[in-house]
Amino acid sequence: MDGINALLEGFGTALTPVNLLYAFLGVLLGTAIGVLPGIGPAMTIALLLPLTFSLEPTQAFIMFAGIYYGGMYGGSTTSILLNTPGESASVITAIEGNLMAKRGRGAAALATAAIGSFVAGTIGTLGLALLAPQIVKVAVQLGSPDYFAIMMLAFIAVTTVLGSSKIRGLASLGIGLLIGTIGIDPTSGQQRLTLGIPELADGIDVVVVAVGLFAVGEALWVAAHLRRQPVEVIKVKSARMSRDDWRRSWLPWLRGTAIGFPFGAIPAGGAEIPTFLSYATEKKLARHPEDFGKGAIEGVAGPEATNNASAAGGLVPLLTLGIPTTATAAVMLGAFQGFGIQPGPRLLDQQSDLVWALIASLFIGNVILLALNLPLAGMWARLLHIPRPYLYAGILFFASIGAYAANTSTFDLWLLLVIGLLGFFMRRFGLPIVPAIIGIILGPVAEEQLRRALQISNGELSGLYDTWFSKAVYAVALVLLVAPAVIDRVRARRGEPALAHSHANQEGE
Amino acid sequence: MPIVVGFVPTPEGHAALHRAIDEARLRGRRLVVLNASRGDALVDSRYASASDWATVQQTLADSGVEHEVSQAVEARDPADQLLRVAQQTNAELIVIGLRRRTPVGKLIMGSSAQTVLLEADCPVLAVKAAP
Numbered sequence: 030m031d032g033i034n035a036l037l038e039g040f041g042t043a044l045t046p047v048n049l050l051y052a053f054l055g056v057l058l059g060t061a062i063g064v065l066p067g068i069g070p071a072m073t074i075a076l077l078l079p080l081t082f083s084l085e086p087t088q089a090f091i092m093f094a095g096i097y098y099g100g101m102y103g104g105s106t107t108s109i110l111l112n113t114p115g116e117s118a119s120v121i122t123a124i125e126g127n128l129m130a131k132r133g134r135g136a137a138a139l140a141t142a143a144i145g146s147f148v149a150g151t152i153g154t155l156g157l158a159l160l161a162p163q164i165v166k167v168a169v170q171l172g173s174p175d176y177f178a179i180m181m182l183a184f185i186a187v188t189t190v191l192g193s194s195k196i197r198g199l200a201s202l203g204i205g206l207l208i209g210t211i212g213i214d215p216t217s218g219q220q221r222l223t224l225g226i227p228e229l230a231d232g233i234d235v236v237v238v239a240v241g242l243f244a245v246g247e248a249l250w251v252a253a254h255l256r257r258q259p260v261e262v263i264k265v266k267s268a269r270m271s272r273d274d275w276r277r278s279w280l281p282w283l284r285g286t287a288i289g290f291p292f293g294a295i296p297a298g299g300a301e302i303p304t305f306l307s308y309a310t311e312k313k314l315a316r317h318p319e320d321f322g323k324g325a326i327e328g329v330a331g332p333e334a335t336n337n338a339s340a341a342g343g344l345v346p347l348l349t350l351g352i353p354t355t356a357t358a359a360v361m362l363g364a365f366q367g368f369g370i371q372p373g374p375r376l377l378d379q380q381s382d383l384v385w386a387l388i389a390s391l392f393i394g395n396v397i398l399l400a401l402n403l404p405l406a407g408m409w410a411r412l413l414h415i416p417r418p419y420l421y422a423g424i425l426f427f428a429s430i431g432a433y434a435a436n437t438s439t440f441d442l443w444l445l446l447v448i449g450l451l452g453f454f455m456r457r458f459g460l461p462i463v464p465a466i467i468g469i470i471l472g473p474v475a476e477e478q479l480r481r482a483l484q485i486s487n488g489e490l491s492g493l494y495d496t497w498f499s500k501a502v503y504a505v506a507l508v509l510l511v512a513p514a515v516i517d518r519v520r521a522r523r524g525e526p527a528l529a530h531s532h533a534n535q536e537g538e
Numbered sequence: 539m540p541i542v543v544g545f546v547p548t549p550e551g552h553a554a555l556h557r558a559i560d561e562a563r564l565r566g567r568r569l570v571v572l573n574a575s576r577g578d579a580l581v582d583s584r585y586a587s588a589s590d591w592a593t594v595q596q597t598l599a600d601s602g603v604e605h606e607v608s609q610a611v612e613a614r615d616p617a618d619q620l621l622r623v624a625q626q627t628n629a630e631l632i633v634i635g636l637r638r639r640t641p642v643g644k645l646i647m648g649s650s651a652q653t654v655l656l657e658a659d660c661p662v663l664a665v666k667a668a669p
Binding site: 260414418 | 579582587
């Protein structure tokens with residue numbers, strides 16, 4: 030039970046006034062950016078990274094954790110009131126949630142989303158606290174081939190499971206891996222892809238890449254599609270539920286948590302598949318299945334709990350193995366590297382104060398989020414009145430400052446613009462951004478493990494898969510590759526519609 | 539020489555619309571109803587929703603006045619769009635709704651009504667909502 034003790038100590042750290050303030054700031058910011066479509070927690074954390082390098086790492090990560098969870102809460106508000114999902118994880122919520130709001134049950138939909146997120150977030154964080162030390166015990170015994178296998182799994186999962194097209198996912202991953210290799214090769218000391226430009230010898234800063242792809246790319250994309258017919262927002266003052274709503278919601282919350290957490294925890298990331306699964310489950314189990322399609326509360330409660338549980342689950346591989354499964358986790362990994370902290374199985378030993386304070390602040394953040402969202406849901410929706418030019422001017426301003434501050438060089442500003450254009454064209458041609466980000470951040474780490482594994486085996490390829498663990502991981506990866514095709518074929522034979530994959534072009538989370 | 543009315547889905551906007559119908563009937567003129575947005579925010583509460591707009595059209599149809607309605611999303615202020623329509627149609631009168639604004643609110647956000655009042659080439663009738 031050392032996990033529990035460490036967690037209590039973590040609460041001690043997280044409950045100091047300054048850290049509480051950062052947690053509060055984080056969830057406030059997180060909810061705000063979650064409400065606004067197109068701006069996600071990954072972009073926000075990337076924008077804040079350079080500003081937080083002057084803070085204690087603990088404070089910075091407490092704030093990032095708040096943004097991560099807050100984004101999940103905020104996204105549901107937009108989905109329900111506007112039918113425009115703020116985050117890709119809320120796509121499913123929008124289906125029943127918006128129908129409920131249209132029938133005047135918006136308050137109940139918002140309440141079940143917020144309370145469900147709280148329940149799932151709390152159980153998920155508890156799962157993280159209990160699971161993390163156990164996984165670390167296994168993880169410290171893993172060798173380079175095993176790590177390389179897990180990273181391959183993460184790459185395959187992020188390219189094939191997310192988004193609508195595997196080819197586009199792979200292309201995006203390729204772009205990411207390519208950018209990741211720029212700079213001096215750590216093993217041989219040779220310059221790679223630097224084009225003779227001395228500034229590129231150190232590689233491209235993670236901040237510049239993340240901010241460029243997310244913030245500048247999105248800003249250019251929005252600028253190109255600025256005029257849009259305003260959407261109708263459904264007015265709801267606060268969120269509350271009747272006794273009947275509670276009765277219908279609590280089981281979907283728990284089921285959603287059970288579905289979401291494991292999906293987040295295995296490096297097969299993303300909240301889209303589990304939220305869809307939860308929706309399908311609730312539809313099948315509902316006492317009034319005829320309500321689905323007319324605004325069933327179960328269809329909001331389940332997926333909303335699922336996406337928060339998977340957000341909590343996504344922190345498990347990040348904190349125990351140093352492997353991100355979502356864009357936000359990838360940027361947080363970049364933040365660890367920026368603070369000079371080596372993520373991986375030794376993180377929990379070497380930085381145990383930081384990790385446990387982070388986990389404790391997740392519990393605290395959840396409580397603050399519930400308090401912020403139940404009475405103020407309607408107020409958050411007012412953020413949608415902000416004219417986009419003001420919003421994106423601000424984002425570009427912060428992006429430029431951040432990119433410049435990372436190394437105080439004007440070269441980085443040009444780089445930011447180039448990568449921003451790349452981000453724009455990726456959106457233009459429907460390439461998902463998430464695989465690129467994961468490729469950039471995880472690529473160099475994977476390369477290091479690959480070369481270490483090959484050095485140990487004297488260049489024999491069998492060295493990559495001769496442990497039982499790596500074999501098992503490759504088997505899982507194979508299943509991930511084959512299963513969707515098989516499922517679709519079986520469904521097609523039965524005459525059922527194929528699994529609905531949504532939104533190749535959403536910013537990930 | 540029509541009468542141009544800037545409609546917003548608020549009590550002021552409805553007051554302006556009703557007054558404009560009265561004027562159109564009185565003067566025997568055509569009525570042009572415009573509802574405009576810059577379209578740069580995701581949500582614009584001054585852009586009439588489909589149901590609001592249907593109500594407006596119903597009201598106009600019931601009044602029996604000759605009329606023309608348009609909803610526009612353009613890259614300029616709604617006030618400028620209204621002035622442009624007035625100019626193009628060589629309007630006899632512009633009718634707008636007027637609401638109470640705090641000085642600070644006006645300083646920060648500007649006032650569409652003020653723009654219309656100061657820059658219109660024809661008389662402007664400013665209507666307040668019924669108390």
